[in-house]
Amino acid sequence: GQNIDQPTEMTATEGAIVQINCTYQTSGFNGLFWYQQHAGEAPTFLSYNVLDGLEEKGRFSSFLSRSKGYSYLLLKELQMKDSASYLCAVRESGYSTLTFGKGTMLLVSP
Amino acid sequence: DSGVTQTPKHLITATGQRVTLRCSPRSGDLSVYWYQQSLDQGLQFLIQYYNGEERAKGNILERFSAQQFPDLHSELNLSSLELGDSALYFCASSGGTSITKNIQYFGAGTRLSVL
Numbered sequence: 001g002q003n004i005d006q007p008t009e010m011t012a013t014e015g016a017i018v019q020i021n022c023t024y025q026t027s028g029f030n031g032l033f034w035y036q037q038h039a040g041e042a043p044t045f046l047s048y049n050v051l052d053g054l055e056e057k058g059r060f061s062s063f064l065s066r067s068k069g070y071s072y073l074l075l076k077e078l079q080m081k082d083s084a085s086y087l088c089a090v091r092e093s094g095y096s097t098l099t100f101g102k103g104t105m106l107l108v109s110p
Numbered sequence: 111d112s113g114v115t116q117t118p119k120h121l122i123t124a125t126g127q128r129v130t131l132r133c134s135p136r137s138g139d140l141s142v143y144w145y146q147q148s149l150d151q152g153l154q155f156l157i158q159y160y161n162g163e164e165r166a167k168g169n170i171l172e173r174f175s176a177q178q179f180p181d182l183h184s185e186l187n188l189s190s191l192e193l194g195d196s197a198l199y200f201c202a203s204s205g206g207t208s209i210t211k212n213i214q215y216f217g218a219g220t221r222l223s224v225l
Contacts (some may be wrong), residue, residue, distance in 0.1 A: 016174065031212060042200060042216040044151070087153065091212070096141060096204065097166045098214060102152040 004101035006088050011107045012078055014090050020073045020086050020104045029092030034073045034085040037103065043087055046073065060093045075106075083108045113137065113196040116201050116217035124225055128189040131220045135182055135203030141165070143204070143214060144176055148197040159184055191224045197221075 003025040010017040024032070033049040035043035047055055049064035049071060061074040075082055085103040092099070122130055135142050135174040144156040145156035147170075155168035159178035170176075173191075188195060198221050202214040 019182075033213070035216075040198070042218050044112070045215065046215050069147060095166060096212070097143065097155055097158055097168065098153065100153040 002090055002092060002099045004088055004090055004099060006101045006104045007084075008102070009105045009107070010110065013034070014078055014080060014108055014110050016078050017074065017076050018074070018078060018106065019033050020088075020106065022071045022088030022101060023092045024069050024071070024088070024101075025095075026069075026090055026092055026099075029066055029069075030093045030095070031092065032062075032064055033089040033091070034060075035100075037085045037087055039085075044065045046086075048110060078096065080108050080110070082106065090099040112215040112217065113209065114201060114203050114215050114217035116199075116220055118220060119218065120221050120223075122223045122225065123191060125191055125193060127191050127224075128187065129191065131186040131188070131199055131201075131202075132187070132223075133184045133201030133217060135184070135201075135205075136215055138208070139205035139215075140182065141204045142178055142182070144170075144184070144186050145200040145202065145216075146197050147200060147219075153200070154181035156186070175183040193224050196222055196224045 016038045034046040037043040047062035087103045089098040090100040113132040140161045158166040158169040177187045198219045199218045202216045204214045
């Protein structure tokens with residue numbers, strides 16, 4: 001089985017930088033995903049890490065440490081439209097299914 | 111637009127009834143996944159199909175069933191509905207041969223309200 005933890009809520013100011021952490025425990029790791037979900041809408045893919053290190057994609061970056069069971073999503077130059085829930089998901093070895101954390105609700109204020 | 115199509119967008123029904131949700135995956139994707147999302151539970155994996163065959167099962171109730179057809183579209187059948195089944199139901203697909211083959215792309219979801 002898997003256990004995924006991420007903060008329930010975070011707040012930040014427009015133009016700032018925010019880091020959303022995710023820790024996980026799994027019997028066999030085969031990738032970590034971050035999705036963004038606006039209320040009532042579909043989750044949309046942001047990033048995918050399978051090796052240790054930082055993956056950068058525009059204003060969003062994601063980091064993975066497999067030995068620590070830890071990832072973070074870094075959002076730079078925050079915009080109001082970044083207010084959403086951010087979901088961390090883990091794929092276990094031998095499977096293509098994902099187990100999602102409960103999500104971190106990010107509120108960006110002016 | 112993710113390329114995954116779900117119908118209907120909204121469904122309102124009564125307890126004890128049966129409904130069918132439909133999903134068409136992205137072109138070329140062989141895997142279809144069904145998820146349930148309620149306010150208190152987050153996104154819960156229900157079941158996966160790959161090229162017509164059941165591949166993995168998650169927290170799917172016995173009252174729920176799914177299938178994937180030869181044209182790769184999938185249907186999720188929910189029967190003997192209870193108030194607690196009210197939720198957003200998402201379908202996702204993955205596959206192909208590109209570097210994105212491991213990524214699941216989600217449809218817009220079906221909002222089910224059981225009254």
